[in-house]
Amino acid sequence: MQIFIDTANTEEIKKYYEMGFVDGVTTNPSLIAKENNKPFKKIIQEIVSIVNGPISVEATADKASEIVKQGIEYQKIHKNIVIKVVMNEEGLKAIKELNKKDIKTNCTLIFSANQALLAAKAGATYVSVFVGRLDDAGNEGIQVIKDTTQVFKNFGIKSKVISASIRNPIHVIESAKAGADVATIPFDVLDKMIKHPLTDKGIQKFLDDWKKVKK
Numbered sequence: 304m305q306i307f308i309d310t311a312n313t314e315e316i317k318k319y320y321e322m323g324f325v326d327g328v329t330t331n332p333s334l335i336a337k338e339n340n341k342p343f344k345k346i347i348q349e350i351v352s353i354v355n356g357p358i359s360v361e362a363t364a365d366k367a368s369e370i371v372k373q374g375i376e377y378q379k380i381h382k383n384i385v386i387k388v389v390m391n392e393e394g395l396k397a398i399k400e401l402n403k404k405d406i407k408t409n410c411t412l413i414f415s416a417n418q419a420l421l422a423a424k425a426g427a428t429y430v431s432v433f434v435g436r437l438d439d440a441g442n443e444g445i446q447v448i449k450d451t452t453q454v455f456k457n458f459g460i461k462s463k464v465i466s467a468s469i470r471n472p473i474h475v476i477e478s479a480k481a482g483a484d485v486a487t488i489p490f491d492v493l494d495k496m497i498k499h500p501l502t503d504k505g506i507q508k509f510l511d512d513w514k515k516v517k518k
């Protein structure tokens with residue numbers, strides 16, 4: 304399973320990209336808005352200069368024609384940019400048009416396997432299932448990942464399933480077991496995935512014992 308980092312903060316991206324496990328980045332308007340008024344284009348330019356992999360940038364227009372225009376503009380920033388398009392009627396039309404122009408898309412705000420199927424049929428490169436928000440609403444987010452990966456497998460659908468809106472390390476491992484192609488993970492969850500109290504205890508013991516060894 305590929306790991307994307309779900310943030311627009313370049314310090315967080317740098318920190319984890321250096322560790323070698325980050326394959327790409329996803330942003331959204333809310334994540335960009337957290338970056339203290341830093342200009343949008345500057346943020347994206349910095350991210351593409353750090354990470355050599357797919358970087359999702361969300362189109363914010365309502366109408367399909369406007370989404371397509373934004374998509375073409377964003378793609379000019381860097382070839383690795385993937386256009387995030389919301390899951391609705393206009394979004395589906397835009398995905399179809401962007402696909403015709405060979406521009407990669409990530410259909411976002413997906414909450415059912417049916418939505419994922421339609422986005423894939425429209426030509427989405429990625430479909431982002433919001434696992435955490437489903438759980439928050441009393442649904443089973445991971446079940447939607449399982450359903451989507453099964454449907455895509457049954458019909459040889461090439462769109463990649465992103466497990467998004469990840470809230471904890473269990474979401475990550477359950478997404479991997481369910482066959483998600485990608486998990487896009489916020490920095491605090493990545494931090495929890497790296498650390499384990501028994502690892503820290505083990506490191507301390509090895510260091511203490513090493514001090515006792517005659518050198």
Ligand code: E4P
Pocket residue numbers: 309329330331411431433435436467468469487
């Ligand atoms: C996906 O690409 C989104 O950026 C993200 O996972 C949304 O997660 P949230 O529910 O934590 O806002």
